[in-house]
Amino acid sequence: MTENTPKGRPFDTDLTKRVLAAVRSQLEDYGFVNLSIEKIASEVGCGKTAIYRRWPTKPELVAAAILDTSEIGDLPDTGDVVDDLVEHAWQNLENFRRSEDETGNNGLLLAMFNMDVIPIISESFMQARHAMGREIIARGVKRGQVSSDLDHDLIIDTLAGLTLFRTTLKPDTRVRTDDEIKATYRSLVRSLIGDPR
Amino acid sequence: MTENTPKGRPFDTDLTKRVLAAVRSQLEDYGFVNLSIEKIASEVGCGKTAIYRRWPTKPELVAAAILDTSEIGDLPDTGDVVDDLVEHAWQNLENFRRSEDETGNNGLLLAMFNMDVIPIISESFMQARHAMGREIIARGVKRGQVSSDLDHDLIIDTLAGLTLFRTTLKPDTRVRTDDEIKATYRSLVRSLIGDPR
DNA sequence: ACAATAACGAAACGATACGTTGTGTTGCAC
DNA sequence: GTGCAACACAACGTATCGTTTCGTTATTGT
Structure with missing residues (x-):
């Protein structure tokens, strides 16, 4: 069995979606440079750790938000x-x-040029x-x-x-x-x- | 006479050139986000004030460096x-x-997309x-x-x-x-x- | 020669943000 | 119930922006 049954509490997929949507909204308004992960967390109502657990760096978070749409x-x-x-x-x-x-x-398209x-x-x-x-x-x-x-x-x-x-x-x-x-x-x-x- | 004879010590045009060249070099290696004005200053051997006196913000500095070449x-x-x-x-x-x-x-071209x-x-x-x-x-x-x-x-x-x-x-x-x-x-x-x- | 002006280097500052770490809690599988 | 991992929250170290202050230096006009 090379099956990988996930252990422990699973990711909240709804939270994932809300984060990506918030990232897109902020990219639109402020661009890559002025996008703040802390602001995203407080806007979505989650901790920063929930974000960094999914995407280890800001560029990867941004790339995910772009690919998502x-x-x-x-x-x-x-x-x-x-x-x-x-x-x-x-x-x-x-x-x-x-x-x-x-x-x-x-702003979202411009964020790609990084x-x-x-x-x-x-x-x-x-x-x-x-x-x-x-x-x-x-x-x-x-x-x-x-x-x-x-x-x-x-x-x-x-x-x-x-x-x-x-x-x-x-x-x-x-x-x-x-x-x-x-x-x-x-x-x-x-x-x-x-x-x- | 609406002549504008500049008062006081003039800009060091050679310093201006060296700063813009250093900015281009750093943009090439690190991109806009990781360009550090402090690093530019120490590399060129000037104070941060000499840079901010010429270009009030990082985007304007970067734009000047791009237009310069x-x-x-x-x-x-x-x-x-x-x-x-x-x-x-x-x-x-x-x-x-x-x-x-x-x-x-x-990296320099990418820096334009901001x-x-x-x-x-x-x-x-x-x-x-x-x-x-x-x-x-x-x-x-x-x-x-x-x-x-x-x-x-x-x-x-x-x-x-x-x-x-x-x-x-x-x-x-x-x-x-x-x-x-x-x-x-x-x-x-x-x-x-x-x-x- | 001297006064006025403004650029100069150095240093310190407040504010913001990244990414990490630690604590205790909550949800899911066995 | 036990183990595991995601969760919120908080604190942390580091880095950077852009500002301010200080004493110094280069240039122009009188």
Whole structure:
């Protein structure tokens, strides 16, 4: 029996959820630097030890809070590679926007850009998202919608990069509707795969 | 006479340079969070007051250190819009790479992604870079190399986004030569402006 | 030469936060 | 009931921010 029956009092899963939610809320308002674990504990109504028992350091706590609301999403498979790539890009945007406040600021997303947080997110999330992009394009190639000569990684990274850039460094004053954004993705995808329209 | 002749002992400009260089070095190794102004002072051999007299807070100090090595660059003007956009993208990459260490990590660039740093960099640098991109494309339109129907902002942001994404979130294991990277930019630019080759 | 001004190094300060440790209590499995 | 581990609470050592004070030094104007 290599079974691992847990001994002793189990974790309070509801407390876990409340902590992660409180972390997200504070990241949004104050950012990584000014996030205080002591404030989280008092807000949630628990001891600091309950937090440190789960996540040994602040970066790991923050990474957990980010991953907790990041959805890998389902692999789009409409039969059309353009639709699939647009949907894929849209999923990225939704993940970023989930943590956006009313003014367009995104403290949670910014918290990801930390030497100790990036490796965790990258390993458990970004790589999986990238693999989904590759799969979408591979199916497009099989259907003859995409040339295999194209640089597939470039297509995926370009789409992700645009979303990242516009969400972080360019707090654009322009208000765009969801339809406008989707149309932009669609036109970009068509350019990238050389679709003649 | 509204002349402002400075009174008293002037700033030591050499000290200013040494502080900013030390800040960059520490950001590279430890990141924003673990950068210590006290360590900077002792390393440079000055008092903390000399630093706080110049930059009132840590984010402003960090922003100054980043801007100090960021070059706006000259507006490319080769007569060919593709060459100009490739050069523009290359300048972005060079700005990012200037602070890369031997392992490809980039603590200085990551330090930019901070609620209190981004606005400073964005206002005094990103907007100017974006304007240069617009000018390049405007000249291309005038020469008849680019259709005015295209979304010019999209072209600029897509190029910048790719560089940002690959420099931060995707610590790519693949080693690419400068020539490969330039060829990638070239092919992407051609896709974006609909250049038939 | 001398006065006014402000940067300089050094040191101490209060406040805040990380992460650890110890105490006694509570919940769950055997 | 016994063992185990999570729980709240409190105290602790260390580190850092940003401020303040002090005596000193460099520069300008009279």
